Amino acid sequence: SNGKSRNEVKASAFSFDQIGGQERAKEELVEALDFLVKRDKIEKLGIRPLKGILLAGPPGTGKTLLAKAAAHYTDSIYLAASGSEFVEMYVGVGAGRIRDLFKEARTKAKKAGKSSAVIFIDEIEVIGGKRDGGQHREYDQTLNQLLTEMDGIHSGESPRILIIAATNRKEMLDSALLRPGRFDRHIGVDLPDKKGRLHILNIHAANKPIDESVSMERLAEQTYSFSGAQLESVMNEAAIYAMREDRDTVGERHLNMAIDKVMLGEKTDKETSK
Ligand code: ATP
Numbered sequence: 001s002n003g004k005s006r007n008e009v010k011a012s013a014f015s016f017d018q019i020g021g022q023e024r025a026k027e028e029l030v031e032a033l034d035f036l037v038k039r040d041k042i043e044k045l046g047i048r049p050l051k052g053i054l055l056a057g058p059p060g061t062g063k064t065l066l067a068k069a070a071a072h073y074t075d076s077i078y079l080a081a082s083g084s085e086f087v088e089m090y091v092g093v094g095a096g097r098i099r100d101l102f103k104e105a106r107t108k109a110k111k112a113g114k115s116s117a118v119i120f121i122d123e124i125e126v127i128g129g130k131r132d133g134g135q136h137r138e139y140d141q142t143l144n145q146l147l148t149e150m151d152g153i154h155s156g157e158s159p160r161i162l163i164i165a166a167t168n169r170k171e172m173l174d175s176a177l178l179r180p181g182r183f184d185r186h187i188g189v190d191l192p193d194k195k196g197r198l199h200i201l202n203i204h205a206a207n208k209p210i211d212e213s214v215s216m217e218r219l220a221e222q223t224y225s226f227s228g229a230q231l232e233s234v235m236n237e238a239a240i241y242a243m244r245e246d247r248d249t250v251g252e253r254h255l256n257m258a259i260d261k262v263m264l265g266e267k268t269d270k271e272t273s274k
Pocket of ligand 1: 018020022058059060063064065168227229232
């Protein structure tokens with residue numbers, strides 16, 4: 001029932017090596033996070049503090065995992081929210097929730113004795129989408145509140161807050177969000193290539209008895225254009241097929257059926273949403 005505290009527990013144990021592929025994204029993220037880790041030096045050099053990182057890419061590619069690993073890497077408290085949580089019928093409610101989120105991050109970080117907090121906001125385009133004309137923006141209190149909170153972050157303060165936002169519609173974002181001092185670090189999180197798929201498949205096969213005859217290489221080839229989330233599903237569905245057949249190991253057949261199922265599932269999802 002309490003999703004937030006569950007997320008915090010997970011984040012504390014989650015590291016970059018549990019994320020398959022995404023080597024470039026991981027590298028760029030770590031480089032950005034070092035601004036937080038080495039902040040004494042950053043301050044001495046008079047460099048503007050890093051406040052916001054934007055992760056952009058298709059669904060299920062590991063953006064949430066990257067945010068959790070970022071919290072772990074920087075020894076921060078982790079709080080997660082989704083843009084859609086702030087959409088409310090009544091004016092001001094969304095803005096109030098943004099304020100509460102930042103307050104909660106500061107309180108929890110202090111309580112846990114941490115000097116920083118990572119706030120992850122998924123689906124940022126829901127609150128930070130382009131406004132037509134631009135002059136309506138001042139009435140959008142939720143977005144304004146987020147910008148106000150970000151503008152209020154100072155390099156010297158403790159706990160320091162870092163906002164990581166995710167979107168799969170980067171082109172839809174309002175330019176106010178992307179200005180220097182706001183979400184000015186952009187990291188692309190794309191679908192995995194074959195090597196990345198192999199890595200992800202191996203991560204999700206680690207807790208499963210896979211038949212010796214199975215070629216993970218071939219599996220990685222067969223799953224072209226699959227996301228990390230889909231690859232996780234393939235491994236899980238295959239184990240379910242093995243269980244149904246009362247087998248002790250997951251075989252090639254189960255994996256092939258699982259690939260078909262995940263592909264078909266995607267198709268029906270798209271068709272029904274049309
Ligand atoms: P969305 O845009 O839909 O929120 P996302 O990019 O945040 O998606 P995650 O929530 O991080 O995706 O991934 C969903 C699940 O898919 C993860 O919990 C994990 O099981 C699996 N997964 C996705 N990407 C990877 C990856 N690179 N390595 C290992 N597992 C992955």
